[in-house]
Amino acid sequence: MIRLENVTFTYMDDDFPAVDDVTLHIEEGSFVVLIGHNGSGKSTLARLLNALLIPTHGDVWVDNMNTKEEDNIWEIRKKVGMVFQNPDNQLVSTVVEEEVAFGPENLGVEPEQIEERITKSLEQVGMSSYRKHPPHMLSGGQKQRIAIAGVLAMEPRMIVFDESTAMLDPQGRKEVLETIKALKKKDMTILLITHFMEEAVFADRVLVMDDGKIVMDGSPKEIFSRTEELHSYQMEFPEVIDLANTLRSAGMNLTTDILERDQLVTELCRLL
Amino acid sequence: MLRDITVGQYYPGNSILHRLDPRTKLIGTFLFIIVIFMVKTSPQYLLLGLFVLLNVFLSKVPLRFIIRGLRSIVFILMFAFAINLFFTPGTPIFRLWRIRITHEGLRLAFTMMMRLVLLIMGTSLMTLTSSPIQLTDGIERLFSPLKRVGFPAHEVAMMMSIALRFIPTLLEETDKIMKAQMARGADFESGRLLQRARALVPLLVPLFIASFKRADDLANAMEARCYRGGRGRTRLHELRYSSRDFLAFLTLAFLTAGVYVLGII
Numbered sequence: 097m098i099r100l101e102n103v104t105f106t107y108m109d110d111d112f113p114a115v116d117d118v119t120l121h122i123e124e125g126s127f128v129v130l131i132g133h134n135g136s137g138k139s140t141l142a143r144l145l146n147a148l149l150i151p152t153h154g155d156v157w158v159d160n161m162n163t164k165e166e167d168n169i170w171e172i173r174k175k176v177g178m179v180f181q182n183p184d185n186q187l188v189s190t191v192v193e194e195e196v197a198f199g200p201e202n203l204g205v206e207p208e209q210i211e212e213r214i215t216k217s218l219e220q221v222g223m224s225s226y227r228k229h230p231p232h233m234l235s236g237g238q239k240q241r242i243a244i245a246g247v248l249a250m251e252p253r254m255i256v257f258d259e260s261t262a263m264l265d266p267q268g269r270k271e272v273l274e275t276i277k278a279l280k281k282k283d284m285t286i287l288l289i290t291h292f293m294e295e296a297v298f299a300d301r302v303l304v305m306d307d308g309k310i311v312m313d314g315s316p317k318e319i320f321s322r323t324e325e326l327h328s329y330q331m332e333f334p335e336v337i338d339l340a341n342t343l344r345s346a347g348m349n350l351t352t353d354i355l356e357r358d359q360l361v362t363e364l365c366r367l368l
Numbered sequence: 369m370l371r372d373i374t375v376g377q378y379y380p381g382n383s384i385l386h387r388l389d390p391r392t393k394l395i396g397t398f399l400f401i402i403v404i405f406m407v408k409t410s411p412q413y414l415l416l417g418l419f420v421l422l423n424v425f426l427s428k429v430p431l432r433f434i435i436r437g438l439r440s441i442v443f444i445l446m447f448a449f450a451i452n453l454f455f456t457p458g459t460p461i462f463r464l465w466r467i468r469i470t471h472e473g474l475r476l477a478f479t480m481m482m483r484l485v486l487l488i489m490g491t492s493l494m495t496l497t498s499s500p501i502q503l504t505d506g507i508e509r510l511f512s513p514l515k516r517v518g519f520p521a522h523e524v525a526m527m528m529s530i531a532l533r534f535i536p537t538l539l540e541e542t543d544k545i546m547k548a549q550m551a552r553g554a555d556f557e558s559g560r561l562l563q564r565a566r567a568l569v570p571l572l573v574p575l576f577i578a579s580f581k582r583a584d585d586l587a588n589a590m591e592a593r594c595y596r597g598g599r600g601r602t603r604l605h606e607l608r609y610s611s612r613d614f615l616a617f618l619t620l621a622f623l624t625a626g627v628y629v630l631g632i633i
Contacts, residue, residue: 178592185585197604199593204600232536
């Protein structure tokens with residue numbers, strides 16, 4: 097789906113690259129989580145994927161289209177949708193249905209078809225009953241779900257979530273994560289960028305970024321077992337994994353593949 | 369306290385006036401204003417007055433909403449009334465020391481006031497029955513023929529609708545910053561005018577900076593959703609004239625004719 101070849105990006109006034117010689121392949125239908133502390137270059141990497149930024153060196157390929165080619169830009173952005181961090185700053189309209197219609201309108205889709213797409217995408221995010229509401233009256237989580245519906249209405253193949261849960265309260269985060277998990281079931285390619293490590297638990301693949309480079313790459317179990325290394329990249333462990341690690345180092349005989357609370361509970365019950 | 373401010377004065381409803389195409393209402397209001405300034409005699413005023421009242425009735429907007437619109441111009445009304453009453457030369461009908469009221473003055477004062485009242489009632493009826501979005505859509509479509517000579521009709525309409533979209537967001541933010549500053553001892557409510565204006569600086573600076581950040585974010589989000597100006601864009605709700613609009617224009621034509629005929633007699 098997406099290939100990055102030796103991609104480097106330096107912001108205009110900076111001396112150091114924000115993304116430094118990254119080579120990466122994201123497969124169709126996979127759910128990839130990208131974690132890293134603030135300023136590690138995650139958001140810059142995301143913006144390189146849909147041609148919001150063009151690499152200083154190297155190439156980004158989306159379905160064999162290079163983001164450098166001016167002619168490809170709109171086709172690429174149609175394929176790779178993006179949900180941003182601040183729910184207030186990415187909504188354009190004063191009515192939910194117009195908000196969802198914004199993308200398809202830009203693509204020149206016929207009005208009757210836009211109508212269908214609105215119904216379908218609002219259903220997918222569970223916001224059908226809010227169709228005529230003004231978005232500014234909704235909660236943060238609801239606003240983000242509307243933003244997701246807005247992207248879905250463009251019928252993309254991949255969605256990049258650029259810290260879309262960072263500004264939400266726990267309830268809002270849960271709503272958005274549930275929506276993302278539902279999308280995964282429908283074979284959407286997903287890249288979730290976050291600094292909450294517990295969100296990485298659901299992924300097929302976890303990437304850790306530090307200083308503009310991808311420093312770790314593997315399945316969640318694999319990544320979470322490399323405790324020391326993760327700590328050196330200033331990553332906070334999810335509570336459950338932290339607890340399991342502590343118990344293990346205190347001499348308890350726990351298996352190494354505990355990621356979620358239920359697993360820990362079962363494992364502890366087994367030992368008792 | 370800032371939350372009480374509403375944008376525009378849309379009174380949601382589903383009357384025939386609400387369902388008219390916003391373009392019809394914009395053009396209609398414009399014609400109505402022209403007609404008002406053609407009017408000279410009392411029968412003509414009577415006709416226009418009846419026309420406005422009929423529309424108020426059709427719109428199902430409570431009369432007090434329209435009266436409220438008049439309240440803001442009471443001062444202007446009184447001023448115009450007084451100027452015309454005291455300073456029009458002609459046959460005096462009343463004299464007290466240096467103040468004198470003429471027959472012509474009295475007449476002019478009344479007609480001028482009627483004119484202003486009808487003007488405000490007519491135009492506020494338009495804003496009461498069309499949502500801001502409908503109005504921007506209408507403006508975009510009305511001005512789109514001017515695109516050929518370089519007038520950015522789509523961009524202007526987009527700017528207006530984004531401004532409308534962000535008013536509640538910015539109000540909320542202002543409220544938040546004000547509370548944050550007040551918690552640290554800022555005082556926005558006492559002191560003289562100059563002091564109060566100065567107290568607003570620490571409020572406006574963060575608000576201004578945050579707006580730039582928002583604009584940048586929004587531009588990114590719009591581009592990510594393939595926004596590239598008005599060209600090749602479709603609309604979810606395409607504006608379409610219907611028989612209602614035809615009827616509205618016909619009524620206006622009759623009104624104009626009526627005013628003209630009454631003027632000749």
